[in-house]
Amino acid sequence: MPIYEYWCNHCQRKVMLYLPTFSQASPPCPKCSNNALQRLFSTFSMHKTDKNIYDDILSDSQLTKGMLSNDPRALAEWNKRMSQGEKVAPEYEEALDRMERGEMPANPASGDSGESAEKAD
Numbered sequence: 724m725p726i727y728e729y730w731c732n733h734c735q736r737k738v739m740l741y742l743p744t745f746s747q748a749s750p751p752c753p754k755c756s757n758n759a760l761q762r763l764f765s766t767f768s769m770h771k772t773d774k775n776i777y778d779d780i781l782s783d784s785q786l787t788k789g790m791l792s793n794d795p796r797a798l799a800e801w802n803k804r805m806s807q808g809e810k811v812a813p814e815y816e817e818a819l820d821r822m823e824r825g826e827m828p829a830n831p832a833s834g835d836s837g838e839s840a841e842k843a844d
């Protein structure tokens with residue numbers, strides 16, 4: 724199973740990392756880059772629905788392939804599946820929206836110049 728769960732002691736939150744191979748050394752936190760990650764073993768006691776989501780993702784070879792090549796659409800899709808039922812922050816939602824359109828938001832927090840905000844379809 725290439726998806727590993729960690730607890731970040733700095734952010735005080737659970738983070739999930741997609742690692743092709745598991746190394747003993749803990750990777751830095753994707754949120755704060757702090758090296759305070761602690762591996763969780765919750766996968767063993769995962770709820771069935773969570774496990775189904777994992778299985779679903781991992782059986783989708785196109786999705787996993789896209790994730791490995793940092794395809795924004797695949798990353799957005801993965802995020803969507805993993806956060807099922809959970810509300811995401813509005814600014815994050817917008818970043819995901821962009822990713823679904825195939826754009827990799829370089830800096831979602833700083834926002835865009837708003838060039839497309841007025842665009843009416």
Ligand SMILES: [Zn+2]
Nearest residue numbers: 731734752755
């Ligand atoms: Zn962190």
